[in-house]
Amino acid sequence: MSADSERHAMKMAKKKAARDKIMATKTDEKGLIVIHTGKGKGKSSAAFGMIFRHIAHDMQCAVVQFIKGGMSTGERDLILGKFSDICSFHTMGEGFTWETQDRDRDTEMAQAAWEKAKELIRDESNKMVLLDEINIALRYDYIDVNDVVTFLVEEKPPMTHVVMTGRNAKDDLIEIADLVTEMELVKHPFRSGVKAQIGVEF
Numbered sequence: 001m002s003a004d005s006e007r008h009a010m011k012m013a014k015k016k017a018a019r020d021k022i023m024a025t026k027t028d029e030k031g032l033i034v035i036h037t038g039k040g041k042g043k044s045s046a047a048f049g050m051i052f053r054h055i056a057h058d059m060q061c062a063v064v065q066f067i068k069g070g071m072s073t074g075e076r077d078l079i080l081g082k083f084s085d086i087c088s089f090h091t092m093g094e095g096f097t098w099e100t101q102d103r104d105r106d107t108e109m110a111q112a113a114w115e116k117a118k119e120l121i122r123d124e125s126n127k128m129v130l131l132d133e134i135n136i137a138l139r140y141d142y143i144d145v146n147d148v149v150t151f152l153v154e155e156k157p158p159m160t161h162v163v164m165t166g167r168n169a170k171d172d173l174i175e176i177a178d179l180v181t182e183m184e185l186v187k188h189p190f191r192s193g194v195k196a197q198i199g200v201e202f
Helices: 003-023 043-056 074-082 103-122 134-139 145-154 171-176
Strands: 033-037 061-065 087-091 128-132 161-165 179-182
Touching: 033 043, 033 171, 043 061, 043 074, 043 087, 043 128, 043 161, 061 074, 061 103, 074 087, 087 103, 103 128, 103 134, 103 145, 134 145, 134 161, 145 171
Parallel strands: 033 161, 033 179, 061 087, 061 128, 128 161
Antiparallel strands: none
16 A cells, blocks of 8 residues: 555544544434525425435325426426325415415415415324425515414424425524525526526426
């Protein structure tokens, strides 16, 4: 073994020992409150990645879409077509707010979505519930953030994961979350005149 390789091996051995020591202290399990927010792309995609992990592990889960309307998306079509027995999927919104232009209707639909979300979260057979674009509904005050925070703190079963997506996550929600990721926009093809494409955006 060369001197460089030996030094590298020793360095990695020290790193592994330190890592193993840290990992030995991580013994708790709990249902997490997870938020994907920020202006960057990938919030829902990351959340659906977790849903597909649950499906792969044969764990019951559910999705509630707060804003996106009836448009076909790869995630929804795949789940409804092949995994509806293990993942219930509820598209409750009627489209993006700038398309509907009807605040009363949007509020009514968001409230119905929140009621469905609470029902699914209370059902302990669901190991994960994804609330897709709930942050948008909260941003426009279609739902009261205090109601969401109170419910998650007081009623969420201890081993149920709840994942929430959408820009502009409210501070009160971030405060009670266990994991918050902010997607940062560095570059986006839309700014160069490229439209949303199948397999990338939907």
